[in-house]
Amino acid sequence: MKALKKGWLTGMAALVTSALMITSCGGGGATETTPTGGRESFQGTNLRVLLKEGYEIQAIQQFKGEFEEATGIKVDLEVYDEPTARQKLVLDSTSGTGTYDITSGSFWNMPEFVSAQWLEPLDEYVSKAKDDWLVMDDIPKGALESMTIDGKLYALPHTIIGGMFFYRADVFQELGIQPPQTTDEILAAAKVIKERRPDLIPFSARGASTFASLGTEIGWSYGYDALLFDKDGNPQANSSEMKKAMADFVTLMKDYGPSDAATLTFTQAGEKFSSGQAAMMFDTSGFGTIFEDAKQSQVAGKIGYTLPTGPSGKKLQWLYNEGLAITAKSKNKNAAWLFLQWRMSRDTTMKELTQLNRTDVPNLNVLQSKEYSDYMASKGLEEFSAALQESWEGTTAEHWPFYPEFTSIGDTFTKEISAAIAGSKSVDDALETAQSELTTIMKNAGHLK
Structure with missing residues (x-):
């Protein structure tokens, strides 16, 4: 395989x-x-x-x-x-x-x-x-x-x-916040928005415990130079880089996301933004089509776009x-x-x-x-x-787990992150469990000895 x-x-x-x-x-x-x-x-x-x-x-x-x-x-x-x-x-x-x-x-x-x-x-x-x-x-x-x-x-x-970060340009201008170019700036903006615009959800993204959320989480972690697997198929879910990446992501979802952040599918996460409830969202470039369509979105014409980097200097992916x-x-x-x-x-x-x-x-x-x-x-x-074209240019498959067991891999990892977002587990405990279960999946499939 x-x-x-x-x-x-x-x-x-x-x-x-x-x-x-x-x-x-x-x-x-x-x-x-x-x-x-x-x-x-x-x-x-x-x-x-x-x-x-x-x-x-x-x-x-x-x-x-x-x-x-x-x-x-x-x-x-x-x-x-x-x-x-x-x-x-x-x-x-x-x-x-x-x-x-x-x-x-x-x-x-x-x-x-x-x-x-x-x-x-x-x-x-x-x-x-x-x-x-x-x-x-x-x-x-x-x-x-x-x-x-x-x-x-x-x-x-x-x-x-490809991946893209969406933000309410009108809200950022009102609050004097610069468009986020890094994950640290996203976290800082979320704090300001929560304090000064309590009527808004600062951040939205996928958090549901299903493989469809995996792209969000490992795309975010790519900016931290954290890969879920090494080139030989060995899981790296509990690496220091992944722990830092997921700690930041879980903070955004748990402390600055909606009350149902741990169950958000891609449709529900997008609705938080398109309805005007959320001020920021990280997901796919495809959402731009929806967000800029006044028939589907209440924030058309009010959106800004960036392609943020993580601590490693690499762009977040989707x-x-x-x-x-x-x-x-x-x-x-x-x-x-x-x-x-x-x-x-x-x-x-x-x-x-x-x-x-x-x-x-x-x-x-x-x-x-x-x-x-x-x-x-x-x-x-x-x-x-312009942002769409830049997103396509920066697309990479380096972080993606191309295995027939993708669904079980995705369900396993996202289940643990969802639990951390919900507050039933710490990030470290969630990642240790994911590491153990992913190792079992890869061994049973014959990818590891």
């Missing part, structure tokens, strides 16, 4: 290279039929699509009727929080039922999904059944490589994300990539492939920008278009656009 991890690190390094390009401008074996046929070939087919919640699926929800009209295919969507969506896929795949035809493929779950043979390789479809909807050169190469394992492509990526994949047990793989192509088409992704206000569409044709530059200028989003 070390070879698998090495391949993924290479792919994510390429994703960084691809981001630079942007800013400067398993499977189930053979398919049931040869992957060919026009858009009308699958009329009457019913596709069941399993998605995790998030802004990147809004285009599917909003425009799927256009796909249905063009193809005669009926699309049924099921949307859940990420842990539930994963559980649904696991149950369907292990039972061999084949209920779902398409699923979200988060990059952090891809090693597990591919190793278990739950996903269909897409290379044959790309070579033999590429509809005019799909222009492969529009998709950043690094994003495609991050969805590629052992030389096979398993998903078309519809999300590329790495994420997601795509759509065809399930290995699907009985409608060809129709599912047509849907994936429609989802990544120029028309659909341009509508994401112009109608849904999504500013980080992973389509080079859109990002390099005059429509994009005009849109960002018309919305006064030049500052966000």
Whole structure:
């Protein structure tokens, strides 16, 4: 499995290279039929699509009727929080039922999904059944490589994300606080806000005890030069660097976060900020699209952006990539492939920008278009656009645990940090427990002797 991890690190390094390009401008074996046929070939087919919640699926929800009209295919969507969506896929795949035809493929779950043979390789479809909807050169190469394992492509990526720190520029100006550039400055600002604006929650971030919170915690710790694993897979949860990193993070969440900080999912954490309740938030660059949309946010036009560093001088991280994949047990793989192509088409992704206000569409044709530059200028989003590009440039996979056991790794670590945020454990005790349990996970999986 070390070879698998090495391949993924290479792919994510390429994703960084691809981001630079942007800013400067398993499977189930053979398919049931040869992957060919026009858009009308699958009329009457019913596709069941399993998605995790998030802004990147809004285009599917909003425009799927256009796909249905063009193809005669009926699309049924099921949307859940990420842990539930994963559980649904696991149950369907292990039972061999084949209920779902398409699923979200988060990059952090891809090693597990591919190793278990739950996903269909897409290379044959790309070579033999590429509809005019799909222009492969529009998709950043690094994003495609991050969805590629052992030389096979398993998903078309519809999300590329880096880390970002959001703050209420109007509140900071009112209180005379400079935009935070370091973790120490974030802590100092939180103290001032709590004292002088008690009506506001100083800080919001993910704190729930689920693997979906891991990116926040190890992304924060990267700024302290703290890695959850060394290059040989040995856990380092109780290192002095990790203890310092989590002590600061837990302080922000426990002393300056909302009362439900220990249970906040990414949606709930974002709502604290978009509703105007919170003055600062650390999460993904993708939230900028939501926060600057007046239809979804009460703080649009009042936000500032920074990419803070930790004590080590390294920038805080939040790495994420997601795509759509065809399930290995699907009985409608060809129709599912047509849907994936429609989802990544120029028309659909341009509508994401112009109608849904999504500013980080992973389509080079859109990002390099005059429509994009005009849109960002018309919305006064030049500052966000610059921060978004800088975030992509600084993305690294150095801190990420690319193992099929990612879910159990993430659940184990975040459970302990959530307990520390809730006050039921000290940070040191939580990290010692995490160290012991992570070591057991890695040994049982055969990564350690």
